[in-house]
Amino acid sequence: MDMNAYLSMFIDESNDHLQALNENLLKLESDPNDISIVQVIFRSAHTLKGMSATMGFEDLASLTHEMENVLDLVRNSKLSMDSFIFDTMFKGLDALEAMVQDVVGGGTGKADVSAINAALQSIVKGDYKNKPAAETAASTGGSAAAAAGNAGNALLDIFQFSVLKQSIEAGNQVYYIKVTLRESCVLKAARAYMVFDVLENNGEVIKSEPSVQELEQEKFDRSFVVFMISGTQVEALKSQIEGVSEIELAEVVLLDDESLQLYAPTTDSRNQAAAPQQANASAAPSNREAAKRETGEAKAQASAGAVAVNRTIRVDIDRLDSLMNLFSELLIDRVRLEQLSSEIKRSDLIETVEHMARVSTDLQDLVLKLRMVPVESVFNRFPRMVRDIAKQLDKKIDLIVSGADTELDRTVIEEIGDPLVHLLRNSLDHGVEMPADRMAAGKPETGTVHLRAYHSGNHVFIEVEDDGNGIDGAKVSRIAVKNGVLTEEEAKRLTEEQMQMLIFAAGFSTADKISDISGRGVGLDVVKSKITSLGGHVTIRSKQGQGTVFSIQLPLTLSIISAMLIKMGEEKYAIPLSSIVETGIIQRDQIATIHGNQMIEFRGNVIPVVSLARVLDVPGYREEEETENEIVVIRKGDKLAALIVDSFIGQSEIVLKSLGKYLPSIKSISGATILGDGQVALIIDPNAFIK
């Protein structure tokens, strides 16, 4: 079988699973007792193992297999997670990721995983640390009586137990049902299936022993046990089950809180038995446990809901682009149809065209939305990164991500990752202080870094906020002067804010010592230029001693922009609205010639005047022939310039198109767009007119 056909699918899905593993391990690290997360992790690991084995990536499969072994123990409450296990698991994940990357790069996905495998195996054997083993032994001994009493009856795991317990508390009926088949029964699996059919009509089956799969394969003797939640009365349930043929006996017992304890998981009873032994904290821990179990269940339900909602398929990006192209073609035809129908003046035609116009407007929204991607795809790798860096720096840092569902154009998403990494690293390294310093400053030991995204108008904001030391403007400007970024004279005139912005200057670093993570003086200037190239900008709000907010403002999409359409003779051009300050009319005699350059006075400033007709060699229009000229005042940074144009057409949303690879790049033109009449209009690049 040719595996190449499946390779891209394998890579996509492996990346998804690795991401899920990463996320869930982090979640588990913050809440190690939540077995439902372990279940999710186990499933991901299991699928990954199966896929890699099928594709012949043996090292990938063997490593996931070892990780799975550890997870299996955790899942069955035979092992509790500790920091050593977490670190080993994360190391394993890194190795898996590296192998998958190797596969992506056309490699064989081979890597030496023996060290990690050995570590994982030692965890499974339990000899990686002798202390916890001893502890377990002690507590087992202490609760020997309880354990013995429960032996054989511990049918439920913690999760199932808590579900049942909660439904009892909520006033639902929970049944223990033991069904025994007749000895002469031939089709045991079929009978079991029929019993399940009856049960599922009456409520929800929480657990069956042996498992449903084993029952289906007839891997049971004559009887099986089921725990279920049902609204039906005992007798009714019993008679319904016994209504199935070849059933010898159905034992139906209504459970209450106490009787449920009999089937509770062993570890749980061990915990409860051990609790009284702890002299100073008797009631509190068990309460906390219960609370945790409840939140665990809530999370499990939430995730079950999410799975149902997120039904997606993968689509080739090229197809989306051609869909977009075809759609803009359709829009142009629509405009023509509207024109024709208004000429023909037949009411049924007008109605049809109007309906088509409405549908195509909806379709336009939809097509544009298809290109939008939640920033989650960028944000989701940060929790892990922050964890690793915080460990490396010996700092305690919580990363709080919000607004991950905020959507941005695909092209922006692809570019924004690296700048955000830089900003986060900067906040972790220079922003948040060492725990001791934080305590001394009267702050909580653990620093908090917020990463948030939100919509505002036609823009999306992404903010990185830390509650660290803030930026010392004076110190920044001193270093800037020392590094030759600006002169002392210039530095004196700066406001606090301007001083802080100096950290974005090229060749600048305030960290007293250079670290691995940041501080080489490259980074922040790269961040700024990257964001500027995306059409956004970055600002800083910082208070000394209280923290810093880096705020990135980005355009919603790069493919559709608002623009002012203008006319030059017979030709039409578009100027991006984001660069326009205002439009106006000036008298020819207001233009003064200073040093060979044409200038006008505009709101108290003298700004250069650019003749667009001359720059673009426009035939058939000379502004000199008019006594009044229309101007568009444009801006680049804080510099202004006035462009003389023939006349204004109006404001419009335009779809950006490239001019293709064949044409040489033309300085004053940034691209093209297609107007409503099907003609191409060129987009003027205002930045080319201001130096």
Added chain:
Amino acid sequence: MAEEMKVIVFALGQEEYGIEVDKVRTIERIQPITRVPKAPAFIKGVINLRGVVIPVIDLRGRFGLEETVTTDNSRIIIVAANELEVGFIVDSANDVIDIDTESIDTPPEVVGGIKAKYLHGIAKIGEKRLLVMLNLSEVLNRKEILQLEQLEV
């Protein structure tokens, strides 16, 4: 070894030219062309071809022939080669024929004022008809445009 190949036949002045059919995407009637400022003179501008912006070259200008006004017969042949899509303005395009690869001869140094490097060869069809086969990758060579640009600066 004789192989058949299909070519699109178009005319510039009195000459007939051929482009292999698999390099041609579509043939369009003349439509409004948006001028691109500061581009070489033979680049007439850009057109909207079903939502894609495509540059259009006047082949007469490209070959250094005298440019003429377009007529009803004029066509824009959209070709795709070297990952580029470009339109050629030609005087007319009205035939698709099969030619024998063996009947293509190497071109003489100059054909109708066009430099030989733009030509792939000359095919004889029947008794009197001659077909000039274009060397597309040379016609679309961007180096020359870039050189032109440098000359202007």
